[in-house]
Amino acid sequence: MGEFIDMTLNKCPIVVLISGNGSNLQALIDASEKSDYTISAVISNRPQAYGLERAARAGIATRVVDHTGFGNRDEFDVALRSAIDEYQPALVVLAGFMRLLGGDFVNYFAGRIINIHPSLLPKYPGTHTHQRAIEAGEKEHGVSVHFVTEEMDGGPVIAQQRVPIRADDTPEVLAARVLEKEHLLYPAVVNWFATGRLQMADNKALLDNAVLPPHGAEANQ
Ligand code: GAR
Secondary structure (H helix, E strand, O other): OOOOOOOOOOOEEEEEEEOOOOHHHHHHHHHHOOOOEEEEEEEEOOOOOHHHHHHHHOOOEEEEOOHHHOOOHHHHHHHHHHHHHOOOOOEEEEOOOOOOOOHHHHHHOOOOEEEEEOOOOOOOOOOOHHHHHHHOOOOEEEEEEEEOOOOOOOOOEEEEEEEEOOOOOOHHHHHHHHHHHHHHHHHHHHHHHHOOOEEEEOOEEEEOOEEOOOOOEOOOO
């Protein structure tokens, strides 16, 4: 009989929250084997999210906390929090999770919840970021990873990656260019946290105990 070796032992446990396609989740799954984090569970607020299939295929536990089944946001937040707590993650990773989270929820996980957002924050918080950047005549766009705080898309930036905006770009073409960067950046940032390099203190992001500038760290550290 071969000896069974659990490759997830001693790795930093994370829970990933999704709402849809889950291409960032897939990037996190693909990078996990060679990283210091392990995905304990994937939780979706939408039962039909394709990311749930990606997780199941990778043998990762999945849960649905369907926001439509709750009378108000607070009740949803409480149910989501207890679903997450069952897995005791060190880090909660929002990957295309499209629900606003209330202050109590966010404060409970303060310093151990991060989000990826498709713009160069503080520009273009919210939705339709690619279309808005094109319409504003921007020459550059990109992606930000940040700690989640009560202010929507407003927590301290951990890292950004830039892409050019070309004259003939449609929102879809630009979104695809940004997503390529997202898929490289997010696993790298999660691994910074997993290896103890990344923290939030006094509403600032710190890498290797140094406060990061407003646009965050260079991605290739
Ligand atoms: C990604 O572009 C992510 O940055 C964005 O949704 C997409 C999800 O794609 N997130 C937000 O807009 C959060 N405000 P995915 O499901 O394929 O990872």
